[in-house]
Amino acid sequence: MEASGLLKKFESIKAHSKEVYESFEELESRRFTAFHNYELSRIDDQEKRKIIETKMILEEYHNSSANVKSITKITLLYLSIPSSVEQATGVLHRISIECDHVIGFLNAAITPLSPEDVDRLNKLRSELAEVTTKLDINYEKNLTEAINEQEKGHSLASALITARVINYIIDQIEGETIEDKIKFLQEKGIIEKGGEVKAFIIKASKKARNVFSHDIKILANPSDSLSMLGDCVKLLGILKAFNLN
Numbered sequence: 001m002e003a004s005g006l007l008k009k010f011e012s013i014k015a016h017s018k019e020v021y022e023s024f025e026e027l028e029s030r031r032f033t034a035f036h037n038y039e040l041s042r043i044d045d046q047e048k049r050k051i052i053e054t055k056m057i058l059e060e061y062h063n064s065s066a067n068v069k070s071i072t073k074i075t076l077l078y079l080s081i082p083s084s085v086e087q088a089t090g091v092l093h094r095i096s097i098e099c100d101h102v103i104g105f106l107n108a109a110i111t112p113l114s115p116e117d118v119d120r121l122n123k124l125r126s127e128l129a130e131v132t133t134k135l136d137i138n139y140e141k142n143l144t145e146a147i148n149e150q151e152k153g154h155s156l157a158s159a160l161i162t163a164r165v166i167n168y169i170i171d172q173i174e175g176e177t178i179e180d181k182i183k184f185l186q187e188k189g190i191i192e193k194g195g196e197v198k199a200f201i202i203k204a205s206k207k208a209r210n211v212f213s214h215d216i217k218i219l220a221n222p223s224d225s226l227s228m229l230g231d232c233v234k235l236l237g238i239l240k241a242f243n244l245n
Contacts, residue, residue, distance in 0.1 A: 185238065
């Protein structure tokens with residue numbers, strides 16, 4: 001199998017894993033609001049079917065191991081067959097992580113980046129995993145997609161996803177204007193009362209809101225999208241500090 005075909009396969013495995021994982025979350029939410037045994041029985045049946053579907057995804061994942069090893073030299077993590085909802089969701093989460101790893105390597109093989117850009121993206125992945133601890137998992141999901149798009153050479157797509165995250169982060173900070181939000185962070189002791197961090201936040205906000213989100217004439221280049229990814233991870237660090245206070 002060629003790298004491009006394997007890439008499509010792992011993107012499909014990841015998408016299917018995400019879909020089934022979200023189905024489990026939906027069923028769990030319904031279980032908490034169920035009032036009748038009949039409804040609970042239906043949820044049990046649906047969960048059993050989703051466990052079977054998870055096993056099918058896992059089989060497809062394991063069956064790709066030889067191709068992955070041949071093309072990327074990566075050894076896929078072996079995952080045990082699940083027998084419960086908890087095990088199934090854990091397997092699906094792990095498959096998504098492994099898929100991201102393989103997809104990153106395949107994108108690099110298909111659309112080679114400079115060594116400097118590869119190193120920067122790898123560092124951003126590590127920083128992202130660390131900074132999103134105890135934050136909403138959707139921050140990590142969106143920025144992982146932005147990094148994946150960057151690896152494919154899709155700078156505008158990466159910048160637009162990152163801009164969405166930056167806008168959302170800033171919306172979580174109290175205050176009507178960006179100046180009000182910065183003042184709030186300073187009063188809480190999250191950032192120092194200096195010009196450097198203030199200028200950074202204003203720059204990141206302006207670029208996300210006024211440039212890539214609203215101006216159709218602007219097209220991001222690799223430097224733009226990489227810079228925005230770095231800004232976004234830095235903003236997540238500020239948001240994390242705010243949440244912990």
